[in-house]
Amino acid sequence: MSDTVPFSISASAAARINEIIAAQPEPEGLALRVAVLAGGCNGFQYQFRLERDQAADDVVIERDGAKVFVDTTSLDLLENAELEFVDKLMGAHFTVTNPNAASSCGCGTSFSLA
Numbered sequence: 001m002s003d004t005v006p007f008s009i010s011a012s013a014a015a016r017i018n019e020i021i022a023a024q025p026e027p028e029g030l031a032l033r034v035a036v037l038a039g040g041c042n043g044f045q046y047q048f049r050l051e052r053d054q055a056a057d058d059v060v061i062e063r064d065g066a067k068v069f070v071d072t073t074s075l076d077l078l079e080n081a082e083l084e085f086v087d088k089l090m091g092a093h094f095t096v097t098n099p100n101a102a103s104s105c106g107c108g109t110s111f112s113l114a
Contacts, residue, residue: 006079007034007070009063013094016085017066021050031060031067034083034096036074044077048094 009017021030031054035047051069054060058069070078081098 006081007059007061007068007075008082009061009066009068010082010084011064012087013083013085014064014066016092016094017068018064021066024050031069032094033069034074034078035071036077046094046096 017032020032021027024030029052030050031052033047033049033051035049036044037047039045054069055071057072059072059075061068061070068083077100078096078098079100081096081100084095084097086093086095
């Protein structure tokens with residue numbers, strides 16, 4: 001991994017990824033995939049899922065033992081963004097703090113570009 005990867009993982013997100021993977025029946029080799037897909041209420045939406053297979057165009061980002069796969073197309077939309085894990089009264093979830101998002105919906109999984 002180069003030092004110029006524009007997407008980062010917060011300490012809370014890394015800890016939660018490690019917890020989720022450790023709870024899986026076969027945790028070996030699992031990583032969290034973060035993708036940006038067309039759709040959602042604002043034009044783009046984030047997708048989070050556990051995956052074992054790294055694609056040829058994936059960038060691998062690691063922090064505190066947690067591993068995240070991001071494809072290069074999604075990485076362009078995640079420039080200077082950070083994956084975070086938020087645990088509030090209304091629920092716990094992964095979220096992305098994305099300076100490229102002009103607006104986002106209330107659920108925090110959908111955004112639009114300026």
